[in-house]
Amino acid sequence: MLFTIGDYLAGMLVGAATALGVRIVIWPGMDMVIAMLVGMGLGMAVHIVLGLVLGPAIGMFEAMIPASLIGMYGGMFFAMRDSMAAGSRTLAAALAVGAVFGAIVVAGVHFYDQTLRGAVVDTGE
Amino acid sequence: MDTATQKKWDAASRNFDFISWGDDQRLGPHKRRLFSKMNGATFMLAAGTGNDFRFFPPGHSVIAIDISAKMLERAAKKAAEYEGKIELRQMDVCRLEFGDNTFDTIVTVCTFCSVPKPVAGLRELYRVLKPGGQILMFEHVRSRIGPLGVFLDLMTPLSRRVGPDLNRDTVGNVLKAGFRIRREENVYLDIVKIIEGVKP
Numbered sequence: 001m002l003f004t005i006g007d008y009l010a011g012m013l014v015g016a017a018t019a020l021g022v023r024i025v026i027w028p029g030m031d032m033v034i035a036m037l038v039g040m041g042l043g044m045a046v047h048i049v050l051g052l053v054l055g056p057a058i059g060m061f062e063a064m065i066p067a068s069l070i071g072m073y074g075g076m077f078f079a080m081r082d083s084m085a086a087g088s089r090t091l092a093a094a095l096a097v098g099a100v101f102g103a104i105v106v107a108g109v110h111f112y113d114q115t116l117r118g119a120v121v122d123t124g125e
Numbered sequence: 126m127d128t129a130t131q132k133k134w135d136a137a138s139r140n141f142d143f144i145s146w147g148d149d150q151r152l153g154p155h156k157r158r159l160f161s162k163m164n165g166a167t168f169m170l171a172a173g174t175g176n177d178f179r180f181f182p183p184g185h186s187v188i189a190i191d192i193s194a195k196m197l198e199r200a201a202k203k204a205a206e207y208e209g210k211i212e213l214r215q216m217d218v219c220r221l222e223f224g225d226n227t228f229d230t231i232v233t234v235c236t237f238c239s240v241p242k243p244v245a246g247l248r249e250l251y252r253v254l255k256p257g258g259q260i261l262m263f264e265h266v267r268s269r270i271g272p273l274g275v276f277l278d279l280m281t282p283l284s285r286r287v288g289p290d291l292n293r294d295t296v297g298n299v300l301k302a303g304f305r306i307r308r309e310e311n312v313y314l315d316i317v318k319i320i321e322g323v324k325p
Contacts, residue, residue: 059148059150120310
């Protein structure tokens, strides 16, 4: 149970940190394609740093896999939004959206994990 | 002896227990379940700092090797605490100092992500395993889920510098070495797996 809570907190932290980085680097009116590429790169960098910091506490794969999805896709989505100045007008709102995005990705990974978990091959010996 | 691999894991031994704390807590029960199938003369490959000895059922006699002398230094205390016998030896999996058909059970934990020539290493394990013997593996592998597989491919050049490859096809390598797969189980997504093989 504690690890599950840790997974969600870690995902929310990575999401918020990615949103913060994107908000600092991307300005309204920036070319959207460039913004999305920059956002993706930034999100990947955030995920590597935070994943390595959080990994010893919650498990390397449990930290790195959701963080990679949050960083990569979150970075692109947040950059798209910020280049268009489309919503999340305040920094607090942007961070909150980042945290919610992180939590949703963690929930998705947990669901997928439950679906995949178990025997793939079992000869019964 | 592969000195490059040896130096890498000597360096990794300093922080190994700290880095793997979360994994040990979360994955420990799965390892304990897997190791409950150990029987007869048992050989553990890549003992590391001995973190996995606590998941062995008591009363077994195990020979455990690692390529890194620093890892084995740290493993010695944990081996002494095991309620059975664990003999530690420094050895390269590709040049095992055992005769053919020596062991009944071989155990590996997150090993074939790191062996530079995995199929050669697995063939060496096949050689020292008795016919009908089992190999019990707890390994992480490349995901077959599109974006996760690509992510693991992208991360491998970085991870390889300080530790393991993240994109190995260990199930395929086990088959290439001649083992028959008795059981394959996903533990986390399709990345962390239990693989049980048998030497026909």
